[in-house]
Amino acid sequence: MTDETQQTADPRSEEPIVETDVSESVAGTGRGGPTRTVVEARDVDVYYNDVQALDGISLAIPENRVTAMIGPSGCGKSTFLRCINRMNDLIDAARVEGELRIRGKNVYDDDVDPVALRRRVGMVFQKPNPFPKSIYDNVAYGLEIQDKEGDYDEIVEESLKRAALWDEVKDKLHTSGLDLSGGQQQRLCIARAIATDPEVLLMDEPASALDPVATSKIEDLIDDLAGEYTVVIVTHNMQQAARISDKTAVFLTGGELVEFDDTETVFQNPSSQRVEDYITGKFG
Numbered sequence: 001m002t003d004e005t006q007q008t009a010d011p012r013s014e015e016p017i018v019e020t021d022v023s024e025s026v027a028g029t030g031r032g033g034p035t036r037t038v039v040e041a042r043d044v045d046v047y048y049n050d051v052q053a054l055d056g057i058s059l060a061i062p063e064n065r066v067t068a069m070i071g072p073s074g075c076g077k078s079t080f081l082r083c084i085n086r087m088n089d090l091i092d093a094a095r096v097e098g099e100l101r102i103r104g105k106n107v108y109d110d111d112v113d114p115v116a117l118r119r120r121v122g123m124v125f126q127k128p129n130p131f132p133k134s135i136y137d138n139v140a141y142g143l144e145i146q147d148k149e150g151d152y153d154e155i156v157e158e159s160l161k162r163a164a165l166w167d168e169v170k171d172k173l174h175t176s177g178l179d180l181s182g183g184q185q186q187r188l189c190i191a192r193a194i195a196t197d198p199e200v201l202l203m204d205e206p207a208s209a210l211d212p213v214a215t216s217k218i219e220d221l222i223d224d225l226a227g228e229y230t231v232v233i234v235t236h237n238m239q240q241a242a243r244i245s246d247k248t249a250v251f252l253t254g255g256e257l258v259e260f261d262d263t264e265t266v267f268q269n270p271s272s273q274r275v276e277d278y279i280t281g282k283f284g
């Protein structure tokens, strides 16, 4: 990483961002060679009141790749995910220290509007949470609240296609999103998240409430989405992390990041006994 930065206007962002020359922090991954860093954590600590949940996290998340966060329950995976779009701001007890940069700009700087940030960083949760609205309105919702210009019919169709749901719902767009199956609801939530064209897509255990067939569809979808989005996924399922991610971050108890590397390396040649014990199921 160099200190040289340049101002660029990101067409998908309302505010100018500082883009860092990341040529030296290029992440080579299995999904087609080198890429740029989009999200970079520098020495991030998170506390809930006096209890420390994350301890000195530093890592660089590559563009248009899938990065998985794995680790035992309570090690801080979701907390880290929520640092990226400042969802921890909504938790009174939470305090974040350190820097969380997106394309070089610290999202905790005073001049960053968290609402604008969350437009650039979409999120999909564990439990599908469509609004009690029609399928169409679920996807169009983000466009409406942002007063986005454009042909909504076209954007809704495109988003549903990208979320691999269009064929199943194209004849019932004006029925309730709540009438879909769990797996379809989750793909609807993904369509809703991508309709506003975010740069980063955060997914917090997006398949853990789904059956194996629906899970497999979500995994295929994540693989496809990585062509266009930078995906960061929290998962409890190590096979899933191994199947779908390019990079894997292993968090262990105490909120420590103990390994961050290409997924293949983490699973085939872990750097420490602790990580090996975790991924081979000896604990956690």
Ligand SMILES: Nc1ncnc2c1ncn2[C@@H]1O[C@H](COP(=O)(O)OP(=O)(O)OP(=O)(O)O)[C@@H](O)[C@H]1O
Pocket (backbone or CB within 6 Å): 048, 053, 071, 072, 073, 074, 075, 076, 077, 078, 079, 080, 091, 093, 236
């Ligand atoms: N809102 C909160 N208030 C207080 N403590 C919290 C809050 N959210 C999380 N914590 C604590 O922070 C630590 C990390 O929690 P977090 O949910 O980030 O872990 P996780 O690795 O995502 O766990 P899981 O896999 O079980 O979802 C835990 O000790 C948890 O109890």
